[in-house]
Amino acid sequence: MAKDDNGAEAIGALLVLVMIVMAVVAAVAALMSAGAVYGAGTALYNYGVSLRESIQPERAAV
């Protein structure tokens, strides 16, 4: 009976460990995604600003 209890505890602990690892992985993935979105967004914003400032049609002398 005691032997069965020890097995169940071990399985429970393993499950908890797996869940913690999964949560950490998910958190890291979420952080990485957020980082990617942030980096990409910043670059897009920078490109847009540069575009707006650089593009001006050539005008005739008046």
Next chain:
Amino acid sequence: MSTTPAPAPAIRSYFFGKGFRDLQQTIRASWWRNQESAQHHFRRCGPLFASDEWGERAQAVVFGTAGVSVMVFGTAVFLAASAVHVVILAVLLALIYTAFTVVYLAERGYLLARRFFTVCPVCHSKAPLPQYFCPGCGAVHGRLIPSSYGILRHTCRCGHRLPATFFLGRGALRSRCPECAHALEQSHTESRKLFVPVTGAKSVGKSAFLYTALQELVEHRAGELGLSHRFVETATECDFERTRDQFARGRRPDVTMDTLPRALTLQLDRPGQSPRVLYLYDPAGEAFADTQGTGLHKYQDYLSGLVFLVDPFAIPAVAGEYREQLAAHADALRPSAVPVDDTFARILIGMEEFFGLKKGGRIKVPVAVVLNKADAFGLEDRVGERAVDARMEALPADATREAVRDALIREQLKAWGEGPFVQQLETRCARVRYFTCSSLGRMPDASDRAFEGRGVLEPLLWIIGEADGALVGRRRLPLLGAA
């Protein structure tokens, strides 16, 4: 020496110049902005990471990660955005390039089909198009065609929009010759053209022939042929009016001094046909004194036909035969002193040296050989229209007047010892016809009786008919005195 054409005084299409400068600037600015964003995060990260508090350290991790993210993902997005920008520009450039090439080729094809090109009446340069002036600021646009400056219109640097194709009325703009900058009219470009020089030695009567022919055409025959006319240039009209006045008062036209003549240009219109412009050239006889003189006559490169005027009194046999009469009327008749075959040989040599005629090759355009001064001393009865009438009476009814006239004049030239000249003519010219005329109609004297030329227009109309049958038709034209 650079062969790159000078830039036009117009604003180039955005996609052919500034678009790529803007792209370069955008890419450079965007890259530095990304670097600046990343550095900004790293600068905030440093002091926080050195802190003893875990909260601040956590913030440092967030800022550091953000900096790395901007470096890594930002660079990837920057590269992708730059690529998309390049592709969009390239696609639009290709579309515009294709569009203006199609419009340009369509226009070139149309102008070629209608045989429109530019010929300057002063320097005789031939070009596809003239240079056009901007109506706003007067800037000269050398290549006002569909191009990177605009598919249908160019925008001048002053802001004025100029039509860049024939189809949008480009011809209405003021223009000039690309070679000599002489002001050109629309008809110098947008018309079919006929180029006919009147050649011959000094004193054969070229100017009198030309102006009399022009007068006959303008005052009588154009209307009879169903053509309306107008002088393309005021200068031609003034010369014509002045010479007509001189003829009306029994005075000879002024002696031509220019060895490189200015063309007399006359527009002829037939309803339903493209306008035609007749370019007539009256070079001074001195131009044929040597072959170098004819080298400047660039119109020989695109001739429609040639009038070769002969003074019969320059032929030694005729001069000998009429020695006494000539001595009495030398001032009035002014016989040419240059042998006929010498002048013709110089024309041939000039064409061989400067205008691509092969040695011994044939002139393909029609050549009208015209014996002038046929009114003098009864020559009319020997070789003129009266002689043709007389010979026709003795021939079968199906004999054509043109063939009889040709045969009569050929025979007479040979009888006068000009057989080698006739042989050279017929060997070197693919289409020859012989004519006689009297440019003034009578011997000049002190009276003020008007000159009335005879037979001057027929050679010209024959050439026009051969070169452009649709204008006057290749039909046999009634000849003066043939009635």
